[in-house]
Amino acid sequence: MLKQEDFRPVTLADRAFFEKQYAQYPQVHSDNTFTNMVCWNHFAHYQYAYVEKNVILASTIDGITRFRAPIGPRNPALLRSLVRLASEVSDNEPLVLIDRETAAWMREVCPGINLIPDRNHFEYVYRAADLASLPGRNYLTIRHQVNKFRKNCASTIEPMTSANREEVKRFLIQWCEWKGCEGDLVLAHEKDAVFFAVDHLDELPVQGLVIRIDSAIGAISLFEPLNADTALVHFEKGLPDCEGIYKAINTETAALLAPAFTYINRESDLGVxxxxEAKMRYHPDHMVEVFSLKLDS
Known part of the structure; x- marks a missing residue:
């Protein structure tokens, strides 16, 4: 019987454990990634249990704990135990971010279970080659903006490393001042998440890309492999000094990833x-659909 006491915090020391589990059970949604959990721990307080070769994730935001479906060999008894525990300790949406395949299995195990689509957390997945080359009429406007950026802005590209880490952090402080992080709770939490990723670059499975404008950092991206054919872009930030820089960092990141990956996951829109609109403008190849368990109020 699954209990709350079975859960413990996710920490940097758990990286090898999660990499081993996810090698057997590849993930499709960014929220489950080790990088996401440790970077956002200050906000979502991630925990996990390891029961009968399954990982079960939980997060607690504003005092409400919500759970994820088991990651591991299909185990109907464990699923029922999780649904029972989650229903007892959470609110009326106790299981979240359930991928389509797992949702289908849950409906077989628990007939009548009420799983509803969570459109705000569907993730956008693009063809890497399309984001890199911006082909055809679909990308005409974006291609024009990237070309204008390349013509008007003296830019260079380099990897993010320990050598430019402190400069990247100064750039992020500038970005926060421009965006008004201190007056926006969501941006303030995101700032902390990006800083954690940059500070722990060598301890996480992420890489970074930097665009310089006249030698000063103007944009960055942070990304990692999600599964065998998909890369995941966690963060992308830019300053407004050079028009088109967000389009440019998107394209340059895709160009770096396209030789190794068919797809790029660029996360969800959170209902914004x-x-x-901006994510749809890049013409996603498909969406990672997720569902939530909804209990009667």
Whole structure:
């Protein structure tokens, strides 16, 4: 019987454990990645249990704990035990971010279970080659903006390393001042998450890319392999001094990733209308659909 006492915090020391589990059970959604959990721990307080060769994740935000479906060999008894525990200790949405394949299995195990689509956390997956080359009429406007950036801005590209780490952090402080992080709780938490990733670059499975404008850092991205054919972009930040820089860092990151990956996951829009419009403008190949367990109020 699954208990709350079975869960312990996710820490940097757990990297090898998660890499071994995810090598057997590849993930499709960014939230489950080790990098995401440790970077956002200050906000979401991730925990995990390891029961009968399954990893079960939980996060606690604003005092509400929500769980993820088991990651491991299909175990109906464990699933039922998790649903029972989650229903007892959470709110009326106790299991979240359930991928489509797992949702289908849950409906077989628990007929009548109420799983609802969570559109705000669907993730956008693009063809890497398309983001790198911006082909055809679909990308005409974006291609024009990237070309204009390359023409008007004296830019260079380099990897993010320990050598430029402190400069990257100074760039992030500038970015936060421009975006008004201190007056926006979401941006303030994101700032902490990006800083954690940069500070622990050597301890995480991430790589970074830097664009310099006239020798000063103007944009960065941080990314990692998600599974065998998909890369995941965790963070992308830019300053407004050079028009088109966000389009440029997107394209340059894709160009770096395209030789090794068919797809690039660029995470969800969190229900933000402007962000949804911007992500759709890049013509996703498909979406990673996720579902939540909804209990009767």
């Amino acid at each position: 209308a402007g962000l949804r």
